[in-house]
Amino acid sequence: MSRETLNARRLLCPLPVIRTQDKVKQLKAGDQLEVICTDPGVMQDIPAWCRINGHKVLETSSGDNEYIIILEVGES
Amino acid sequence: MISGGLDSMLAAKTIMDQGIHVEGINFFTGFCVEGHTHAIRAKDKEKPKRNNSLWVAEQLGIKLHIVDVIEEYKDVLINPKHGYGANMNPCLDCKIFMVNKAKQWVKENGFDFIITGEVIGQRPMSQRKATMPIISQESGADDLLLRPLCAKSLPPTLPEREGWVDREKLHDFSGRSRKPQMAMAEQLGFTEYAQPAGGCCFLTDASYSAKLVDLWKARDGNKQYDLDDVMLLKVGRHIRPGRNFKVIVAREEGEGRFMQGYKKEFITLYSSSHTGPLVLVDGSPSAEDLFIAARITARYGQGRTAEQVDVTIADKDGSERVIQVKPFGADEIPQEWYI
Numbered sequence: 001m002s003r004e005t006l007n008a009r010r011l012l013c014p015l016p017v018i019r020t021q022d023k024v025k026q027l028k029a030g031d032q033l034e035v036i037c038t039d040p041g042v043m044q045d046i047p048a049w050c051r052i053n054g055h056k057v058l059e060t061s062s063g064d065n066e067y068i069i070i071l072e073v074g075e076s
Numbered sequence: 077m078i079s080g081g082l083d084s085m086l087a088a089k090t091i092m093d094q095g096i097h098v099e100g101i102n103f104f105t106g107f108c109v110e111g112h113t114h115a116i117r118a119k120d121k122e123k124p125k126r127n128n129s130l131w132v133a134e135q136l137g138i139k140l141h142i143v144d145v146i147e148e149y150k151d152v153l154i155n156p157k158h159g160y161g162a163n164m165n166p167c168l169d170c171k172i173f174m175v176n177k178a179k180q181w182v183k184e185n186g187f188d189f190i191i192t193g194e195v196i197g198q199r200p201m202s203q204r205k206a207t208m209p210i211i212s213q214e215s216g217a218d219d220l221l222l223r224p225l226c227a228k229s230l231p232p233t234l235p236e237r238e239g240w241v242d243r244e245k246l247h248d249f250s251g252r253s254r255k256p257q258m259a260m261a262e263q264l265g266f267t268e269y270a271q272p273a274g275g276c277c278f279l280t281d282a283s284y285s286a287k288l289v290d291l292w293k294a295r296d297g298n299k300q301y302d303l304d305d306v307m308l309l310k311v312g313r314h315i316r317p318g319r320n321f322k323v324i325v326a327r328e329e330g331e332g333r334f335m336q337g338y339k340k341e342f343i344t345l346y347s348s349s350h351t352g353p354l355v356l357v358d359g360s361p362s363a364e365d366l367f368i369a370a371r372i373t374a375r376y377g378q379g380r381t382a383e384q385v386d387v388t389i390a391d392k393d394g395s396e397r398v399i400q401v402k403p404f405g406a407d408e409i410p411q412e413w414y415i
Binding site for chain 2: 012015038041044
């Protein structure tokens with residue numbers, strides 16, 4: 001299992017979702033990805049994208065105008 | 077193809093109800109209305125910030141693939157073979173482009189055909205009886221393109237001829253009325269859905285289109301653009317005092333916060349003696365031009381009626397200087413400066 005970080009600051013939705021989607025394609029099931037964003041819309045969109053594509057949101061947090069989502073890649 | 081609106085949702089559902097595996101695809105051109113404006117403007121904080129295509133996919137229980145086509149889309153916008161609509165919207169070329177991209181995706185990912193939510197007569201430019209075959213042919217999708225909501229009014233496609241899809245269970249919707257779709261949504265239990273009414277793309281907006289045309293003119297007709305150009309046309313009040321520069325005045329706190337992110341790419345101004353908006357200067361302003369920009373900055377701040385306002389000018393490297401200006405009066409900014 002590996003853990004990677006994706007910097008999606010300054011990107012507005014749906015770009016953080018697209019970047020997350022593209023990054024997840026490079027990872028394996030069980031890997032974790034931390035996505036750091038500045039668009040509050042990600043708190044809705046990335047979990048929705050995870051739900052429909054079979055990935056799991058492990059943690060969400062926000063502060064200092066940043067929004068962080070940690071997800072675990074599911075079986076494709 | 078899932079846009080996030082009702083029609084594509086119903087089209088997908090029509091095919092899913094025949095026991096066929098459907099996955100959604102959505103294309104991001106950079107000009108999509110929803111997410112951006114909601115994220116930028118503080119006044120929209122109460123609106124749900126959901127992405128409608130994701131929401132639709134979740135309602136349908138299907139996967140959704142969002143594809144970034146920002147770069148490829150430039151050629152569609154700059155050189156539309158079929159021209160523009162009422163504004164800078166190249167709707168027919170856009171549809172042909174997207175169906176072509178969907179066709180490529182279908183081929184690469186082992187799917188059999190493409191579904192769209194098109195309805196004959198629904199939209200004046202891209203959804204007419206005459207344009208349906210043009211989209212099929214010019215996209216290269218040909219008879220792999222199935223429009224479940226109006227299929228019965230069109231020649232049978234390959235999925236229908238081969239019996240993959242039961243044509244009798246498809247629909248014959250036509251015209252601008254959305255009553256049949258709304259009735260179908262009610263029957264299927266979809267009580268909530270987005271109603272973009274042609275407004276899912278900034279290029280259909282007259283004000284946005286005017287700013288885009290102005291941007292191209294100011295660049296001596298060079299129509300190339302990048303994502304930041306597209307984003308900045310969505311925010312602020314745009315004022316062009318001269319061909320060589322324009323100012324973008326944040327209209328509220330959310331826009332100001334968003335524009336802060338561009339301080340390394342643009343000269344920025346703000347009133348330091350009074351509360352006021354952040355202002356970006358786009359172009360190559362002279363010292364006199366910056367003086368005008370400072371007077372505009374003062375005009376939109378709390379010091380608008382003061383005799384003198386301190387305005388800080390910050391260069392891209394972060395160095396700052398302060399100048400004193402008299403704010404423009406209420407009628408002193410010529411109307412033709414407003415884009």
